[in-house]
Amino acid sequence: MSLQAHPVGHAGPVRDPVISLRGISKSFGAVRALDAVDLDIFRGEVVAIVGDNGAGKSTLVKILAGVHPQDSGTISFDGSEVSIPSPAESRTLGLATVFQDLALCDNLDVVSNLFLGREMGGLTLDEEEMEKRSWELLQQLSAKIPSVRTAVASLSGGQRQTVAIARSLIGEPSVVILDEPTAALGVAQTAEVLNLIERLRERGLGVVLISHNMADVQAVADRVAVLRLGRNNGDFMVADVSYEDIIAAITGASDNAVTRRASAQATGSRADGGRNPEEGLRP
Structure with missing residues (x-):
């Protein structure tokens, strides 16, 4: 039975997640990449998966994408247990993954990239219909592409990311997984991609965002799932968590300047009967 929870940012009745992972573990030889990881993804929600290098983020994405099978644990789609033995099965299930390398053909135009392997028409390609659909x-x-007949090689980083995400939507997925979509992008291009993620959420899709950029995470995500050393180490609503809390969960740092200050404030409040007006003025 799948775990029920309220999707972040959605009021009303309790809803089931579109994808539910329970006890997912994966090893590569002696290396334990994932250890009993749980994760829920809801429609119309952006979930950021964060963690340090080696935390297991990429392995988790590849399991959902059908690149690697899990060693143990279950994956449920709309309440029914499923297996994802291949990338083709992942796409058929309704999961679209955009990896960091984008896998675009620079020598082809936007239309050709969008429909690569899914061309419309019989013996003769229906170029007019593909261009219209593009x-x-x-x-x-709300993509900022000058022309769908422009070669991908001439597009900016943000525009290339847009083409890769648009291509993932051709099959009408329920969940889109984005692996470091803003890596190596400038400020304007990053804003363009974050706006695109907002459009995906508005369309009712579940979005999984893998990112090292906490500013991007806090700007667009509804919920943050932290992985540390292959294990769950926190699941936070972005509206209710601070930057320091997320970093502490990522690094495992429970004793630092932030936590010591919070502890001192709590101790001072108890000593003063819950009132310590000067506490907030201390450096």
Whole structure:
């Protein structure tokens, strides 16, 4: 039976997650990449998965993408247990993954990249219909692409990311997984990609965002799931958690300047009967 919870940012009745992972473990030889990881993904929600290098983020994404099978644990889709033995099965299930390398063909135009392997038409390609569908999809995402006949090699980093995300939507997925979508992008291009993530959420899709950039996470995510050394180490609502709390969960640092200050404030409040007006003025 799947765990029920309120999706962050959604009021009303309790809803089941579209994807539910329970006890997911994966080893590569003697290396334990994931150890009994749980994760829920809801429709219309952006979940950021964060963690230090080696925390298991990429392994978790590859299990959902069908690249690696889990050693143990279960994956449920809309309450029914499923297996994801291959990337094709992942796409059929309704999961679209955009890896960091984007896997675009620089020598082809936007239309050709969007429909690569899914071309429309029989013996002759229906270029007119593919171009029309390309414009419709990009307009739904408020994408800033000058022309769908522009070669991908001439696009900016943000525009290339847009094409990769738009391509993932061709199969009408329920969940889109984005692996470091803003890595190596400038400020304007990063804002463009974050706006695109907002459009995905508005369309009712579940979005999984893998990122090292806490500013991006706090700007666009509803919920943050922290992995540390292959294990769950916190699941926070972004509206209710501070930057320091997330970093402490990522690093495992429970004794630092922030926690010591909080502890001192709590101790002072108890000593003064719950009132310590000068506490907030101390450096």
